Amino acid sequence: MSRLLPSLLAAAGLLAITAYIGSSAYAAHSAGSINGSTTVTGDFGPPQGPPIEEKLVAPPGVPAPIHRDHPARVIVRLETQEVVKEIADGVRYNFWTFNGTTPGPLIRVRQGDTVELHLKNDPNSHMAHNIDLHAVMGPGGGAASTVTPPGHESVFTFKALRSGTFIYHCATAPVPMHIANGMYGVIEVEPPEGLPKVDHEYYVTQGDFYTTGTYHEPGLQSFDMQKMLLEQPTYVLFNGREGSLTGANALTSNVGDTVRLFVGNGGPNLVSSFHVIGGIFDNANVEGGTLINHNVQTTLVPAGGTTMVELSTPVPGTLLLVDHSIARAFMQGALGEIKVSGPPQPAIYNKVSSGPVSGAAEPVAVVAEVSNANSAMADGKRVFTQICSACHQGNAMGLPGAFPPLAMSDYLNADPKRAIGIVLNGLSGKITVNSTGYESVMPAQGPNLNDEEIANVLTYVLNNFNNKGGSISPAEVKAVRAGGKPN
Amino acid sequence: MSNRLAGCLLLLAISPAATAADYVAIPAGRFVSALAIDGSASRIAIKPFTMRAEPVTNAEYLTFVSKYPQWQRGRVSPLFAGPQYLAAWQGPLILGAAAQQQPVTNVSWFAARAFCANEHARLPSWYEWEYVSAADGTHRDARQDQARNQTLLSAILASNGERPGVIGQHHANFYGLRDLNQLLWEWTGDYAAMFPNADSRVAGGGALLALCGGSALAFEDKNQYALMMRVAALTALKPADDAPRVGFRCVRDLPGK
Secondary structure: OOOHHHHHHHHHHHHHHHHHHHHHHOHHHOOEEEOOEEEOOOOOOOOOOOOEEOOOOOOOOOOOOOOOOOOOEEEEEEEEEEEEEEEEOOEEEEEEEEOOEOOOOOEEEEOOOEEEEEEEEOOOOOOOEOOEEOOOOOHHHHHHHOOEOOOOEEEEEEEOOOOEEEEEEOOOOOHHHHHHOOOEEEEEEEOOOOOOOOOEEEEEEEEEEOEOOOOOOOEEEOEOHHHHHOOOOOEEEEOOOOOOOOHHHOEEEEOOEEEEEEEEEEEOOOOEEEEEEOOOEEEEEHHHOOOEEEEEOEEEEOOOEEEEEEEEEOOOEEEEEEEOOOHHHHHOOOEEEEEEEOOOOOOOOOOOOOOOOOOOOOOOOOOOOOOHHHHHHHHHHHHHHHHHHHHHOOOOOOEOOOEOOOOOOHHHHHOOOHHHHHHHHOEEEEEEEOOEEEEEEEOOOOOOOOHHHHHHHHHHHHOOOOOOOOOOOHHHHHHHHHOOOOO | OHHHHHHHHHHHHHOOOOOOOOEEEEOOEEEEOOEOHHHOOOEEEEOOEEEEOOOOEHHHHHHHHHHOHHHOOOOOOOOOOOOOOOOOOOEOOEOOOOOOOOEOOOOOHHHHHHHHHHOOOEOOOHHHHHHHHOOOOOOOOOOOOHHHHHHHHHHHHHOOOOOOOOOOOOOOOOOOOOOOOOOOEEOOOOHHHOOOOOOOOOOOOOHHHHOOOHHHHHEOOOOOHHHHHHHHHHHOOOOOOOOOOEEOOOEEEOOOO
């Protein structure tokens, strides 16, 4: 033992030297101690100037970019609130939130800033709440310092040492429930030089929700613990509500502009395959860090993680934000829109043909004498199978509570021409079909289908599924399309 | 046993501070706590005791502060109660909109303890409270009934933003106790020591629950979300704090036990 000790000491000394060499070789990422004060990468010294009150805005809004060349003390004020809000039309849910919204507001600071975070808990809350920011280097990400009973306030400070896009969330027990109820948001720590200029910035956060009732079952829904354990959500949503980014709430851009999205995923369970239909990410910050990937179609956003993406919008029309685990987009609500305005850009995107693809879908052995009517019907069936049946089902019976039936549909047969506008422009709001009320959103198919295809599919549906028959001509579709959007 | 119990009840009856409050007898037993004290499931032995069938009400607490001015709002020492103490009452001795039969809330742990001491009782220990709360109407331990757990959780969520309703609206449980799980959170005598340390490398208690991963270690039975909410709500409070949904009930030891 006495012989062993000196050799151990020698080994320890060797390790210390190695560590010293290592730290000087990697000085950019090391921590050292000078005169008792610790120097750390990303620490640009004490905050300068008067403290800055962070101006928070509701999502999908984003605070203005930072144009500052020095670290500051930034005061951020959050209040945890438990609020009953609509999760979908006619469906209410008891959200637990930061500042009343899911996600909570996007916090924007500069690397090296000292953040003074005030966490107030609404006196009407049931629960104690706290905050764990993934931008914090320290125990619990601040959670231990911010456990706040109803009617109290906690304050803690941290230095934002690393740039990137980070999630914050509540970490009070039971943690999965606090997150499932919507207690998360994003903090953006800008690098010292700031972010490249873009024309539009938006804030989108995905979350999975577990309600005791089924999808679109109306009324106040409670949190369902078993569904959460099984990871079988009722809703997968952007910004905490179905339709929060569609229709009148759609994000907007102009032809030739660039768009930046700060994208978070609160979870609690699902990983998002984030995709913009009709767009390519020029830049995607992998997992919200500093690695930038280019020309990306779909990027993974981990639960409790983020990405920051930039895309160009060179042509007019509607881009769709989806989780490309695609059933979530069409069956559980994970759908948003970016509406791009401006003149058509036929050199970049142009619909050239508008006739039925005779022979393409069928082998050459097709009987030459196939009538126009028959090929129109076959095309209608194709469109129905490829597009309509995803929601209205293959037998056109729809899904109770979600998608109205097209089969034996009194609504359809009462006014077949009305259906032209619905297929072209989509439909949202309450309708009654075969004495049953439906309230959901049908996306516009006008941008996807030409006049002939719409005429064909409507004619196909009218003459099948025990409907009354009739036909719609491409000219009629063209007229409605030219007439703009009738409501 | 029945002789002893009768003696005890007799003692209560002649006790000068005893109120009309109904205490019911809780038999001894063993159970496994949902909490993972010292990092593992604990099989807990419970001695027999008696417990108030219902939480302490505004009316009962008004009687108490009328007799003991040092516990009135505005006169109580700030060491023992915060600025929101009895905030729902219209005045120090006027209930106002607060209903007589609602549980008294916005009372500190110190105040709850003083109330119980005044009726020769004490706050229950966490384990005593958890032991009786495990019951449903017919079983002593119904905690594996997922439907029951979801019902408790939904009931708590449905009362969002409201003060607790009046007592006695739900069926009594196996022991004859009411309003244990759905109406409000209740102080326990040892609430501050509820998480001694599941990780002995970490100095100090309590803080573990505050961390995201820590709470996963702190519960042996991770299905008891209603219970977790209660533990989280209580452990966030300091003894002089109060909250709109935190009230209490008292227990008494049986002599000689």
